[in-house]
Amino acid sequence: MPWWFVWGAALLMGGGPLSFWSCQSPSLRAGKLYLQQQKFDLAIEQLEQAVGEDSTSGEAYYHLGRANGLAGYYVEMVVAFDRSLALSGRFETQIKEERLHYWTRLYNDGVRIASMRQPQLEQARTKFRLATKIIPSRLLAWKNLGIAQYSLGEIDEAITTFEHVTLFSRNDTVSLRTLGTLYLQQRRDQDAIEVFERALLQVEQLGTLTNLAVAHTRLGHLDDAEKTYLRALETNQDHWQSHYNLGSLYWQRGRLNDAREAFERAVELNPDDIDARHNLAAAYLGLNLLDEAFPLLEMLVQDMPNNASLWRELARVYDHRGMVEESRMAHERATEFGE
Structure with a gap:
């Protein structure tokens, strides 16, 4: 499983129970009957008619939400549930159960798809995004949405997602470090500094300190960068x-x-x-310190044989050491490779 999908599977819960009929409109009764028969599109048609006839019916909106959820229309489900709750608290418990049921299904599907040998990240991103709409307060889906966006190269979108996470989970050091690293990648160095410093209020972490020092260096805050690197070395x-x-x-x-x-x-x-x-x-x-540089230069020209600057410096050291033939050959190499 890829390291970035570390938030484990959630417990899948069943949908809410059916309600008993009361004095209801024909379209509401028909919609509920179609629900029992699992004819979800017909149920939606009747229930939309029911809420059109009586826009104050929390029950009609609740069953419309159920029908949309069962049909896979999750955004429409959320809209109907929200409208039902705004009208009445009668179905609050059932709606919470329904939301958790669908959030869990979508979240687990997203993790599974993203963790396959050949991850389907676009599909996973869609699953996580839908989960965030169903229960916006559950941040696990937001985190995985951000990671999927990053993996797809959608850096600005990933930043927006992790900004949301860190707004509501202010002490989440992992998400703060992730957001800071994304800022750093986009060269938003001052933003990165602010986020890394928030993370460091929780724990001194080597990688965070290193990245903070990089941001300070790029902004020319060299004293702060030096102090931060020294702090990093105190950790290791x-x-x-x-x-x-x-x-x-x-x-x-x-x-x-x-x-x-x-x-x-x-x-x-x-x-x-x-x-x-x-x-x-x-x-x-x-x-x-030419003698100290000598053994390093001899090794480096083996590692980078086409580097003219190294050959030129090695020729200078050979001259210093009185190695005339070696100096001549090194000068030839420097000329051959561009200097």
């Missing part, structure tokens, strides 16, 4: 990417010694990362 001193990000920030601020130390730690923790090794070599070169 061995998180190599935080050291790497901090090194990049120090480099941006011209603090080359601090950048070197941060990149050294990043490479120590993740020696296979090419970017970390590349940036450490750049820090060494920036500090004129």
Whole structure:
């Protein structure tokens, strides 16, 4: 099952009971009879006539809602139920049961469809959206709707959905982090900062701190970014990417010694990362520590043999070390690949 459909199945409940007849219009009686016979379109026709004849009949609207639900017309069902409740509380219990019944069915169908080996995300999105209309206050369907929208590339729609979730569930750190990440993806960095800070009021979380620092950096809040990266490292001193990000920030601020130390730690923790090794070599070169840069450059030209800049810097180090033939070959490579 994909990680993002983590909200489990809900308990499916049965529909509401039938009501006894009282003094009713012929169209209402006919509509209820068609309901018993499972002729739902005919029932809807008669019940629409009934509410046309008596727009104050909460019972007629209730049965019209039932007929629409059984026929699969869920939006029309909600409209009829809402009208019934506005007129009378007589069917409130039955309507709650009906709503839960259909919400649960649609929600579970959406999870099942989205969790298949080949997910049908458009269908799942439709199921979740209908569930949100049936019981708007149940946020599980909203969350999965937002994730389905994101997975379909509907980023603006996903943002709107998660804004709704976080409006009514203000301490939901998972949804806050998701919304902040979506803002970050859209380069709405100030919005991302506000949402990430709300999430951090609940718990210090490494990923949230990292993303918050990225947003601060992009807005030029470099002091805030540095403090945030240091907070991230307090949660996990061995998180190599935080050291790497901090090194990049120090480099941006011209603090080359601090950048070197941060990149050294990043490479120590993740020696296979090419970017970390590349940036450490750049820090060494920036500090004129050519001997320290030498082994990194020799490895990097193996990883990126078409990178002219690396060959040029390696040629410079070869010159420094008196390796004339190696320097000549490195210069040739730099020329071959563009410099």
